[in-house]
Amino acid sequence: MRRFQLWLGIALVALVVAAAVISLFWTPFDPLRVVPEKRLLPPGWPHLLGTDGFGIDILSQLLVGARMCLLVGIISVSLATVVGVPLGMLAGQAGGWVSEVVMRISDVVYAFPALLLAILLAAGFGASTVTAMVAIGVATIPAFARVARAGTLQVMASDFVLAARSSGTNRWGIAGRHVLPNIAPLAGVQASVAFAMAILAEAALSYLGLGTPRPTPTWGTMLRDAQDFFFTAPLQAVWPGLAIALAVLGFNLLGDGLRDHLDPRLREGVQ
Amino acid sequence: MITPRSLLEVTDLTVEFGRRRTRAVNAVSFGLEPGERLGIIGESGSGKTVTALAVMGLLAENAHVTGSIRWRGEELLGRPERELARLRGNAMSMVFQEPMTALDPTMRVGRQVAEAFVLHRGDATGSARARTVEMLDAVGLPDAERIADAFPHQLSGGQRQRVILAMALVNGPDLVICDEPTTALDVTVQAKVLELLDEVLTAEQAACLFISHDLAVVSQVSRQVMVMLDGEVVERAPADRLFSAPGHPYTQGLVATARLDLVPPGERLPTVEDYYTQESRAESQARLSSPEADAGVGERNEEHGQVGRS
Amino acid sequence: MGRYLRRLGIFAVTLLGASILIFAVTAALPGDIAQVLLGTDATPERVEALRREYGLDRPLPLRYLEWLGGVLTGNFGISHLSRQPVLALIGPSLAVTAWLVGLGILGALLIALPAGMVAALKRRHWQGFAVNALAQLGMAIPVFFGGMLIVLVFSGWLGWLPPNGYVPLRTDPVQWARHLVLPVATLAVVQGAVLIRYVRSAFVEVLSEDYYRTARAIGWTPAAALLRHGVRNAAVSLVTVIGLQLSAVLVGAIVVEYVFGLPGLGWLLLNAVGQRDLFVIQGTVMFLVLAVLVINALVDFSYLLIDPRQRAQGEIG
Numbered sequence: 001m002r003r004f005q006l007w008l009g010i011a012l013v014a015l016v017v018a019a020a021v022i023s024l025f026w027t028p029f030d031p032l033r034v035v036p037e038k039r040l041l042p043p044g045w046p047h048l049l050g051t052d053g054f055g056i057d058i059l060s061q062l063l064v065g066a067r068m069c070l071l072v073g074i075i076s077v078s079l080a081t082v083v084g085v086p087l088g089m090l091a092g093q094a095g096g097w098v099s100e101v102v103m104r105i106s107d108v109v110y111a112f113p114a115l116l117l118a119i120l121l122a123a124g125f126g127a128s129t130v131t132a133m134v135a136i137g138v139a140t141i142p143a144f145a146r147v148a149r150a151g152t153l154q155v156m157a158s159d160f161v162l163a164a165r166s167s168g169t170n171r172w173g174i175a176g177r178h179v180l181p182n183i184a185p186l187a188g189v190q191a192s193v194a195f196a197m198a199i200l201a202e203a204a205l206s207y208l209g210l211g212t213p214r215p216t217p218t219w220g221t222m223l224r225d226a227q228d229f230f231f232t233a234p235l236q237a238v239w240p241g242l243a244i245a246l247a248v249l250g251f252n253l254l255g256d257g258l259r260d261h262l263d264p265r266l267r268e269g270v271q
Numbered sequence: 272m273i274t275p276r277s278l279l280e281v282t283d284l285t286v287e288f289g290r291r292r293t294r295a296v297n298a299v300s301f302g303l304e305p306g307e308r309l310g311i312i313g314e315s316g317s318g319k320t321v322t323a324l325a326v327m328g329l330l331a332e333n334a335h336v337t338g339s340i341r342w343r344g345e346e347l348l349g350r351p352e353r354e355l356a357r358l359r360g361n362a363m364s365m366v367f368q369e370p371m372t373a374l375d376p377t378m379r380v381g382r383q384v385a386e387a388f389v390l391h392r393g394d395a396t397g398s399a400r401a402r403t404v405e406m407l408d409a410v411g412l413p414d415a416e417r418i419a420d421a422f423p424h425q426l427s428g429g430q431r432q433r434v435i436l437a438m439a440l441v442n443g444p445d446l447v448i449c450d451e452p453t454t455a456l457d458v459t460v461q462a463k464v465l466e467l468l469d470e471v472l473t474a475e476q477a478a479c480l481f482i483s484h485d486l487a488v489v490s491q492v493s494r495q496v497m498v499m500l501d502g503e504v505v506e507r508a509p510a511d512r513l514f515s516a517p518g519h520p521y522t523q524g525l526v527a528t529a530r531l532d533l534v535p536p537g538e539r540l541p542t543v544e545d546y547y548t549q550e551s552r553a554e555s556q557a558r559l560s561s562p563e564a565d566a567g568v569g570e571r572n573e574e575h576g577q578v579g580r581s
Numbered sequence: 582m583g584r585y586l587r588r589l590g591i592f593a594v595t596l597l598g599a600s601i602l603i604f605a606v607t608a609a610l611p612g613d614i615a616q617v618l619l620g621t622d623a624t625p626e627r628v629e630a631l632r633r634e635y636g637l638d639r640p641l642p643l644r645y646l647e648w649l650g651g652v653l654t655g656n657f658g659i660s661h662l663s664r665q666p667v668l669a670l671i672g673p674s675l676a677v678t679a680w681l682v683g684l685g686i687l688g689a690l691l692i693a694l695p696a697g698m699v700a701a702l703k704r705r706h707w708q709g710f711a712v713n714a715l716a717q718l719g720m721a722i723p724v725f726f727g728g729m730l731i732v733l734v735f736s737g738w739l740g741w742l743p744p745n746g747y748v749p750l751r752t753d754p755v756q757w758a759r760h761l762v763l764p765v766a767t768l769a770v771v772q773g774a775v776l777i778r779y780v781r782s783a784f785v786e787v788l789s790e791d792y793y794r795t796a797r798a799i800g801w802t803p804a805a806a807l808l809r810h811g812v813r814n815a816a817v818s819l820v821t822v823i824g825l826q827l828s829a830v831l832v833g834a835i836v837v838e839y840v841f842g843l844p845g846l847g848w849l850l851l852n853a854v855g856q857r858d859l860f861v862i863q864g865t866v867m868f869l870v871l872a873v874l875v876i877n878a879l880v881d882f883s884y885l886l887i888d889p890r891q892r893a894q895g896e897i898g
Contacts, residue, residue, distance in 0.1 A: 107594075111873050123859060123862045204832075352803070375813075
């Protein structure tokens with residue numbers, strides 16, 4: 001059962017990645033070209049999933065949307081990891097006032113959901129893909145810092161670190177050789193979960209008009225556009241909605257699966 | 272048909288855990304008459320707690336229980352949960368090992384005792400509180416009114432164990448199962464609680480299944496003692512006979528370690544292994560159990576941790 | 582006591598940090614607020630006039646302190662567009678959002694508590710797997726998509742309830758309720774799905790506790806023992822989770838308000854973004870962050886009510 005979940009997660013993530021890669025080379029139709037006479041076509045041939053209110057092929061938009069969703073996810077999660085993990089390690093290794101300062105700053109950022117940050121940034125700089133990525137990334141930093149700090153504290157209390165310290169390994173050596181390899185798996189699990197949340201956040205931001213502006217298709221903007229014809233052509237909204245749900249489900253299952261894989265004690269059979 | 276029936280009859284009780292069916296208890300049989308007391312002795316993992324939990328019907332869901340457990344002649348195995356629940360805390364009750372954690376930390380202890388009463392008797396007459404105070408008084412808690420209004424964390428270990436005892440006895444059960452009830456207590460408190468237990472069991476005329484790893488403790492409560500090892504009963508005899516003429520080598524070791532006062536000063540203290548070596552144990556295990564049952568000591572311990580702390 | 586003073590200190594520091602962040606992003610980084618407010622085609626003279634009017638020509642730290650002082654005394658600034666105090670705009674919107682968030686959390690708990698309990702008790706049976714699968718699905722569905730689907734079914738197809746809009750409670754309680762049902766349900770379903778796994782693991786933990794076994798031993802059935810002795814004990818960890826989830830619920834509420842056209846804080850905020858009404862954005866975000874922090878502080882104190890061990894320790898006997 002657990003194994004099945006992990007594989008389902010991997011399969012869904014692979015599907016999104018495949019869609020994104022394919023969209024780089026080929027889409028059935030031009031995902032940007034407006035064709036007024038082909039508005040709101042139902043699914044069929046040649047438009048497999050139909051067309052939207054501008055007469056743009058929905059499948060083509062979905063493929064390109066996968067690219068945008070992955071792009072925002074990768075950049076924002078990388079930003080959060082690259083900033084959050086070292087900060088958490090620093091707090092865990094240094095302790096004392098350093099830890100206090102890092103964790104208090106982390107608290108401040110934690111009080112800001114990605115959406116509020118995105119609203120602030122959009123107000124200041126205008127809404128764009130970049131503001132969305134920065135907002136999501138910054139809002140995710142505290143989660144990584146906390147995971148890294150907790151992991152570091154655990155590693156620092158272990159016997160092998162004590163042995164390394166007594167044999168004269170310095171701080172950086174311990175951080176590089178012992179702490180980082182031990183907290184990397186934790187950070188990996190966190191990254192997978194954060195990716196799922198980033199996809200949701202990105203979709204919400206573009207749906208609210210705070211993310212990637214038109215004409216670049218994202219799943220969120222597709223839903224936003226589809227809302228105008230929702231009672232007459234609900235399928236138009238169902239496709240991007242389904243795409244978001246499956247991508248999020250994939251990354252969540254992947255994260256759960258990795259966590260179980262790393263920590264067998266958490267497996268169902270044994271409590 | 273008027274046949275005198277035993278209170279409890281356990282026949283060929285076998286308990287296995289998990290998909291791999293790791294065997295924790297193997298073909299255990301024993302009987303208890305009303306008012307009779309039986310001690311079960313054995314080391315951690317010998318299956319004594321699992322046996323007790325099987326009688327109570329409180330084993331984890333992944334336990335496969337076979338054999339027979341008859342209560343006043345009626346089979347308990349396979350009975351619906353609801354019927355078993357009606358029996359528990361009422362006709363048979365249990366006292367656990369850990370007084371520190373066995374009480375709900377968020378509820379006043381008086382309410383927890385009263386709960387056991389109300390659950391089976393109802394509180395139409397409003398007598399639960401009076402009965403609670405009476406019970407707390409009976410288990411030797413001075414100022415029972417005040418204790419009843421305390422939270423568990425405000426009481427000492429001995430006090431808590433007395434509260435648990437009061438919970439177990441509040442409905443006048445026919446059988447009280449005590450699982451290492453004094454192990455977590457100080458030695459001085461231990462003696463007092465054992466004395467009290469003996470007293471209330473006599474007063475209530477309740478039968479008792481007393482589990483311990485300590486022969487000296489068991490013999491204070493029960494005259495009959497059953498020795499368990501690796502899930503099997505290796506010996507059953509009156510306590511004084513076990514002391515004077517232990518049969519099984521493992522029992523000999525237990526007795527020797529229980530009578531450390533007999534060791535001349537300066538000599539090395541005896542261990543069970545002096546009498547019953549790991550090798551002979553492995554041999555008998557290989558003889559007794561099927562190959563699957565031997566699926567790793569680590570896993571076996573894990574399963575025990577889940578079921579109880581035997 | 583020292584512990585609470587420390588909590589209070591952290592609260593103050595966090596609030597201060599949050600105010601700096603908000604002020605920095607909206608006031609300092611973009612360069613010229615006046616230009617932003619008026620748009621790129623405004624004449625330099627008008628921009629200059631506006632700068633003077635808002636005191637934007639004065640040094641930043643001074644402006645920050647003034648703004649902070651205003652926030653602390655309940656003066657969140659004045660809307661550039663409507664010329665109304667920001668607090669006067671927040672007031673009526675707050676009522677809408679508070680209803681939505683409050684009822685939404687209540688609904689989420691009504692969904693997550695029973696479902697999580699089933700998932701814990703039946704974790705080796707199909708019921709447990711089914712609950713887990715549904716929770717995973719619920720967590721994956723974006724709140725706005727969920728809202729759209731609910732509107733489609735209950736307003737579009739069945740025609741039972743209005744798809745959007747709001748009527749204040751005092752004007753017409755029946756219409757108020759009819760307009761809130763779908764948004765609250767949307768928020769409750771999505772947040773409930775997130776909560777299920779926390780409820781489940783809190784209860785699974787209770788199942789392995791000794792006091793749960795004691796409760797079973799005195800004659801409670803598994804479900805009854807969990808209800809009687811599990812809920813209060815699980816509540817300690819659940820309250821923490823709900824506190825942490827609060828900002829997520831708030832974000833969900835903002836999106837839901839947008840989907841259903843509810844004139845709450847989210848609506849106010851998103852409109853202000855659309856119209857570049859910076860002072861409203863600044864004030865409303867500050868207010869929301871303040872609300873999140875205050876509620877989190879209250880969560881800390883609620884442990885006292887739930888767990889007697891946290892209260893003053895006294896030895897009896």
